[in-house]
Amino acid sequence: MITTKNITKHFGSFQALKDVSFEISKGEIVGFLGQNGAGKTTLMRILTSYLPASSGTVMIDGDDIAKNPLTIRQKIGYLPETPPLYTNMTVKDYLKFAAEIKDVPSNQRLRQLDKVLEECQLEGVKNKTISILSKGYKQRVGIAQAIIHEPKLLILDEPTSGLDPIQNLQVRKLIKNLKDQRTVILSTHILSEIEQIAQRVLIIKSGQIIVDESLDVLLKTSDADQSRELTLEEVFVKYHSEQSEERHE
Amino acid sequence: MNKIFFIAKKELLTYFKSPIAYIILIIAIAIFNIFFFMIVDQNREASLKDVFQVMEFMFVFLAPLLTMGVFSEEKSTGTMEFLMTAPLTNTAIVLGKYLGVLFFFSIMLSMTFVYYGIIEYFGTPDRLTTLTGYLGVWLEGAFFLAIGVMTSSWTRSQIVSAMTSYVILFLIYFSISFTKYFSGSAEIIIRQISTWSHLENFAVGIITIGDLVYYLNGIFICIVLTRLSIENRLWR
Numbered sequence: 001m002i003t004t005k006n007i008t009k010h011f012g013s014f015q016a017l018k019d020v021s022f023e024i025s026k027g028e029i030v031g032f033l034g035q036n037g038a039g040k041t042t043l044m045r046i047l048t049s050y051l052p053a054s055s056g057t058v059m060i061d062g063d064d065i066a067k068n069p070l071t072i073r074q075k076i077g078y079l080p081e082t083p084p085l086y087t088n089m090t091v092k093d094y095l096k097f098a099a100e101i102k103d104v105p106s107n108q109r110l111r112q113l114d115k116v117l118e119e120c121q122l123e124g125v126k127n128k129t130i131s132i133l134s135k136g137y138k139q140r141v142g143i144a145q146a147i148i149h150e151p152k153l154l155i156l157d158e159p160t161s162g163l164d165p166i167q168n169l170q171v172r173k174l175i176k177n178l179k180d181q182r183t184v185i186l187s188t189h190i191l192s193e194i195e196q197i198a199q200r201v202l203i204i205k206s207g208q209i210i211v212d213e214s215l216d217v218l219l220k221t222s223d224a225d226q227s228r229e230l231t232l233e234e235v236f237v238k239y240h241s242e243q244s245e246e247r248h249e
Numbered sequence: 250m251n252k253i254f255f256i257a258k259k260e261l262l263t264y265f266k267s268p269i270a271y272i273i274l275i276i277a278i279a280i281f282n283i284f285f286f287m288i289v290d291q292n293r294e295a296s297l298k299d300v301f302q303v304m305e306f307m308f309v310f311l312a313p314l315l316t317m318g319v320f321s322e323e324k325s326t327g328t329m330e331f332l333m334t335a336p337l338t339n340t341a342i343v344l345g346k347y348l349g350v351l352f353f354f355s356i357m358l359s360m361t362f363v364y365y366g367i368i369e370y371f372g373t374p375d376r377l378t379t380l381t382g383y384l385g386v387w388l389e390g391a392f393f394l395a396i397g398v399m400t401s402s403w404t405r406s407q408i409v410s411a412m413t414s415y416v417i418l419f420l421i422y423f424s425i426s427f428t429k430y431f432s433g434s435a436e437i438i439i440r441q442i443s444t445w446s447h448l449e450n451f452a453v454g455i456i457t458i459g460d461l462v463y464y465l466n467g468i469f470i471c472i473v474l475t476r477l478s479i480e481n482r483l484w485r
Binding site for chain 2: 045048049050070071073074076078080082084085086087088089093097098100101102103129145
């Protein structure tokens with residue numbers, strides 16, 4: 001589904017990504033982990049063709065992102081870190097607009113609209129102006145916008161930030177339900193969440209991928225000197241402290 | 250192609266969902282009405298020639314207010330990321346947004362058609378001159394809006410966008426006042442840059458290729474520059 005080769009990204013003299021290569025196959029749920037500023041969002045923006053990579057190639061579903069950005073964008077649903085909402089529109093108008101510009105055929109637009117309203121539990125607020133909605137609702141409108149055109153690949157940048165525990169659970173359920181039909185990439189700071197939904201984890205540190213492992217293997221191999229299974233949090237802390245120790249030496 | 254209209258429709262919807270659109274409409278129409286009355290009252294002739302001049306002058310102030318948010322607001326709220334990751338070409342985004350603004354402006358202008366009705370009822374105005382006059386006003390407005398859309402694509406701040414377009418509009422609108430300080434080809438260039446020299450003909454019923462080219466080229470250049478600045482990723 002996704003193949004990236006040696007992606008680097010510079011912002012001026014700052015190198016945000018260094019030689020990032022990975023492959024994600026169809027139907028996988030992959031979690032991007034990393035501290036703030038590690039390069040998760042930059043990587044996602046490159047995958048969505050919002051930012052061009054300084055060098056390296058990204059192939060999505062057989063298309064090169066630099067050559068066919070438009071066909072690739074049809075296949076991607078993207079939720080940026082702050083949901084991109086036109087706050088003076090109503091939920092329905094906004095989602096209708098999203099369906100229109102994302103190539104949903106006109107005879108299916110209403111059906112898709114009803115479907116995402118139901119999936120994201122937005123029916124009750126569909127005629128409300130977005131600006132008056134609570135953060136949780138806004139986040140879900142953002143997710144609805146990302147899945148309205150039934151993309152093959154879903155890229156979610158911190159989809160559960162700002163949600164209460166119940167909404168959190170609902171969003172996780174939603175993502176899990178989606179996985180049969182599509183590939184999902186998500187980033188989050190909440191590690192327990194990744195443990196519950198992701199099958200595979202990429203840990204990014206200072207623009208480099210330091211771990212690319214399926215979750216089961218990662219949790220098992222890390223407990224060589226301990227009898228119990230580690231939590232992802234322990235693994236995450238371990239990788240980040242190891243590296244800084246190495247640097248001190 | 251369809252998507253250009255979807256974006257234009259959304260842009261128009263955004264205008265009418267915000268109070269600014271109504272405030273601008275009401276204030277502009279109120280001012281036009283006052284001047285229409287004053288001009289007709291003073292000139293005692295069935296012609297909109299002087300009314301057009303007032304409108305053109307007002308557009309210098311109105312166009313930046315209408316366009317300051319077109320791109321800068323999308324950038325500051327992050328919705329630009331939404332547009333740029335949707336299957337849209339940059340050209341479609343720019344054209345869609347421009348058409349939306351242009352349509353709003355056309356609605357505003359069409360509200361002044363009533364003036365023609367009034368002078369037609371009480372006098373015998375020259376229909377053709379009124380028509381070409383409207384074409385001139387519309388072209389000038391369209392050009393000013395294109396400039397506003399362009400400056401809006403340069404920045405995240407609506408204030409900066411409005412100020413920049415005020416500077417550009419003042420320069421091209423009032424540059425004719427400076428012609429007396431220049432001579433030779435410099436004078437001709439400055440005279441040609443000013444919208445003043447291109448408006449006069451329309452108001453008296455003459456359409457020249459030169460004037461049309463001036464406005465259409467101006468609009469075209471602004472749209473191309475807007476597209477370039479959208480493509481330029483520096484601001485992201």
